[in-house]
Amino acid sequence: MTNQFSQETQKKHITTETEEKLVALFTDEVEEKLVASLTGEIEEKWAASLTGETTELLPFLPYLLQDFWALGCEPGIMVSLIKKHGSLTKDTKVLDLACGKGAVSIKLAKELGIKVKGIDLMSAFIEIAKQKADEYGVSELCSFAVGEINEAIKAERDYDFVVFGAAGNILGTPSEMLSKLKATVKTGGFILFDEGYLPDNCTQDDIRYNNYECFTKKQWFELFEEAGLIVVEAVLDTDLASGDTQNLDSTSGMEAITLRANELIFKYPDKKEMFEGYIQSQQNEYDDVDHTLASVTWILQKTSA
Numbered sequence: 001m002t003n004q005f006s007q008e009t010q011k012k013h014i015t016t017e018t019e020e021k022l023v024a025l026f027t028d029e030v031e032e033k034l035v036a037s038l039t040g041e042i043e044e045k046w047a048a049s050l051t052g053e054t055t056e057l058l059p060f061l062p063y064l065l066q067d068f069w070a071l072g073c074e075p076g077i078m079v080s081l082i083k084k085h086g087s088l089t090k091d092t093k094v095l096d097l098a099c100g101k102g103a104v105s106i107k108l109a110k111e112l113g114i115k116v117k118g119i120d121l122m123s124a125f126i127e128i129a130k131q132k133a134d135e136y137g138v139s140e141l142c143s144f145a146v147g148e149i150n151e152a153i154k155a156e157r158d159y160d161f162v163v164f165g166a167a168g169n170i171l172g173t174p175s176e177m178l179s180k181l182k183a184t185v186k187t188g189g190f191i192l193f194d195e196g197y198l199p200d201n202c203t204q205d206d207i208r209y210n211n212y213e214c215f216t217k218k219q220w221f222e223l224f225e226e227a228g229l230i231v232v233e234a235v236l237d238t239d240l241a242s243g244d245t246q247n248l249d250s251t252s253g254m255e256a257i258t259l260r261a262n263e264l265i266f267k268y269p270d271k272k273e274m275f276e277g278y279i280q281s282q283q284n285e286y287d288d289v290d291h292t293l294a295s296v297t298w299i300l301q302k303t304s305a
């Protein structure tokens with residue numbers, strides 16, 4: 001892990017989201033239209049992808065998550081897997097779906113010098129991704145766009161790699177997700193995604209943030225086989241040296257979230273219950289990741305159409 005991406009640098013470089021920005025989230029005309037066109041299901045999954053149990057939280061999420069750059073996946077693992085398994089050239093192209101604030105994309109461009117396109121529905125995140133690409137001197141390699149990925153990917157083909165980090169079920173069931181991701185890469189290309197799977201001694205009842213169904217490792221292998229994908233490697237988050245994570249640990253993460261939620265409770269006392277619910281959901285999710293689920297990043301290869 002380079003020093004550039006250490007947690008300290010990450011904190012230092014992240015600008016504080018202003019309240020104006022927060023309120024402005026859905027006021028851009030283009031975005032207003034995009035958000036209005038979403039189905040209720042997509043909106044609910046959007047909120048859930050960021051641990052929100054209600055869509056009412058959506059406008060507040062950029063404020064609540066302002067202290068984070070990486071929003072779940074481990075950019076260091078994604079980068080090292082791409083470096084290890086790809087034959088990289090200046091023409092290598094990566095698609096980063098649900099890219100959040102671009103933590104993976106920018107690290108890929110900076111460390112490997114490859115072209116990346118990131119797409120996310122949250123315009124406030126895309127704005128930060130663009131600023132960060134500039135800050136890290138990789139704007140020419142990165143393009144970021146606001147979009148709903150189930151729609152946007154219909155036009156995205158022939159990538160060498162597609163990255164789908166910490167984005168849960170927003171592309172549908174696991175089979176639907178794998179088939180959509182597979183369609184974006186060329187034959188011989190790779191899919192990278194991360195997921196918490198249920199270890200053999202656990203069941204869904206052990207999961208505290210019970211927002212979508214978790215699968216066992218065996219079930220994932222069956223799904224990969226059905227989708228015609230080869231498992232190239234699987235890296236557990238626990239394989240990562242502790243200093244190499246780009247995510248805040250659960251204690252620092254919860255401190256940041258609790259602080260921001262309390263600021264919002266002060267400003268919007270009528271929404272106290274909603275923000276307290278968010279703190280609890282985040283705590284539940286951290287508990288699942290720390291104590292129950294095995295968090296793994298998979299790299300799969302498409303060997304036929």
Ligand SMILES: C[S@@+](CC[C@H](N)C(=O)[O-])C[C@H]1O[C@@H](n2cnc3c(N)ncnc32)[C@H](O)[C@@H]1O
Nearest residue numbers: 046070071072073098099100121122148149165
């Ligand atoms: C947990 S974050 C992960 C972000 C990033 N991959 C990372 O690990 O840092 C999930 C992301 O999915 C995005 N998202 C959720 N539903 C989406 C959709 N239908 N289309 C595009 N992006 C979506 C959210 O805005 C959010 O940025």
